[in-house]
Amino acid sequence: MRAPHAIAILAGAVLLAYANAFGAAYQFDDFAAILAHPAAQGLAGWWQALPGIRPLLKLSYALTAELGGGAVAVHATNIAIHALNACLLWALWRRWLPGLAPSLECVEPAALLGALLFALHPAATEAVTYASGRSISLAAAFGLAALLADDVARAQPSRRVLAWAGPVLFALALAVRETALVIPALPLLRAWACGQSLRDELWRLRRYAGVLGAAALAALATPGYHVFFGVSLATRDLAAQAMGQVLAHGYLIAHPLLGRTNVDPDLRIPPAWSLALVACALLLVALVAVMLAARRRRPWLAFAIGWYFLWLAPANSLLPRLDLANDRHLYPALAGPALALACLLARRHAGRVAALALCAALTLATLHRNADYRSETALWQATVRDSPRKSRAWLNLGYARRLDGDLVQAAAAYRCALRLDPANAQAAIDLDLVAPGDREPARCPPDG
Incomplete structure (x- = not known):
């Protein structure tokens, strides 16, 4: 499929699914993070707030305010970022699927369907329709662009300037949200799934290690991050965090991944291990086992599961957060299950019919969820x-x-x-x- 056609389909699908999101109201954290934060009110306030955490995120809000945009402009920007992410995923999947699924004859339809399922899934609404969710979607945009630039650089090794495009975009992703640190691990995941040399891949990613080192030094020099990590580490001990995150992962799989969205889920640290918690733990073990077993015969499935867990790792593993889980953290991870489902459905004609029905159902679910944000x-x-x-x-x-x-x-x-x-x-x-x-x-x- 020609690029203009695929981009038009993805952009049109996003506009249709989010047609009722442009007028969404400000919610919850929006008041403190956007409306009352000096760094988000204009360029002068943003400059005075430096050094601060997530400076590029705040710059994006400041630019909207500087240009005279209100809530509609903020939401329109979020929707545009989401459409961009869908297009970046399509471009990435069509380059990566031949290696991940060598027996798949219909690579182009699978790549497009994987991007469409991501674009239309209602679990994405909290990172799109919720104004403060931009930290997730904008970081994902720079991260996906970094992965795509890195892959283009591999195909054109003689153009050395391309080798720096990925690391620069990675640095921008970190300036939006620190959880973007997982991005260099994704090419390693692909190399592992495809049976390629991890040593060679690590050497190729040395520039990303330099960016991570510089980002760590910047974080140490930023007082806001001292508070940020201090509050996090004081939230709960490691044992409680482990039980809480087992429960959180079970929730993410059984609720938002299946379309059951909730901006404030009722998740609490379990006082002790229970049958429900053991079931969540067994589900996670089973997914990891499937990932390892699928590597040889179905590398696309191993990659999809690994993608899901890698993107969730920074917010849903060892570092405690006040909330055990939020739907918006599923946003970039969602692309993994969407790709796996697309590879399954694209193999047969009946699957393509089912894919159309699924896209329609997801569009309606997203429109319904967006209506909740109207006030x-x-x-x-x-x-x-x-x-x-x-x-x-x-x-x-x-x-x-x-x-x-x-x-x-x-x-x-x-x-x-x-x-x-x-x-x-x-x-x-x-x-x-x-x-x-x-x-x-x-x-x-x-x-x-």
């Missing part, structure tokens, strides 16, 4: 529906109701937040603001 109230109504026993979700619904002027419903939400967590001081303060002396009982999901 704060709509989003938190959806969240308390899916996380009915999470106090923070009810607190945020109460705040949204309060902004709407619906003080009766705001008080009802605050009561639920307090019932679920009597120590939630913010809910107590807010309830007293909207209903002083309130003694009404909470009417929300019962205990049990």
Whole structure:
């Protein structure tokens, strides 16, 4: 397929699936990270905030503000980044699939379908429709561009300037989000899946090691990162982190990967090992076993599983986070399962018919999810529906109701937040603001 046709299909698919996302409201972290952050309000504020964490991300918001753009411009930029990522994945897959799936006759349809499934999956909405999700999608854009530039440089070794394009794009990805550090591992993963020499690949990636070293020194010299990692390391111990992340991975596979999105999932550190936690651990072990077993006969499957785990590793492994998992962290990892499914469906005519039906279903699911972002109230109504026993979700619904002027419903939400967590001081303060002396009982999901 000609490049203009593929790009038009991918861009059109993204525009269709996100047609109702341009007018989405600001949500949750958007107020602190964008609306109230000086570095996101203009170039002068961004410059004064240096050195700071994620400087290129904040520059992207500052440029939008500098050009006079509001919420619509912010969302339009996010949607454009998502379309770009779909196109970059298509370009990458059509170059990599001949080596990963040498018996696959229909490489071009599989590459396009893999990019389409990624573009249309509702799990991507939190990195696209949620304005603060840009940190994930923009870092992925620079990372995918780095991988593509690196592959082009391999094909044209005489043009030495191309050899630096990948490392420079990698540095830009790190300046957006530090979790982009996994990018150099992806060519290693491909070499491993294809049975190529890892030693030769490591030597080729020496420039990326230099970028990582420079980034580490920059992080050490940036006070914001001292706070960032200090808070992270103080969150929980390693044993609790291990149990929490086993649960988190089980959630990511069983919920957002299957299209069940939630901006604030009710995930808590298990007090001890349970049957559910053991089941999650066995699922992870099984996936790793399949990856290792598939390497010789189905390298594309081994690569797809490895891609999924590598992209999730920085946010969902050893380094603790306040939330065990968020749907938006699945964004770049999602491309792995999408590629595996595309390789399966593209092999047969019936599979291609099923692929069209699946793309239509994913488009409708994404449109439906985007509708939840139309207002704060709509989003938190959806969240308390899916996380009915999470106090923070009810607190945020109460705040949204309060902004709407619906003080009766705001008080009802605050009561639920307090019932679920009597120590939630913010809910107590807010309830007293909207209903002083309130003694009404909470009417929300019962205990049990």
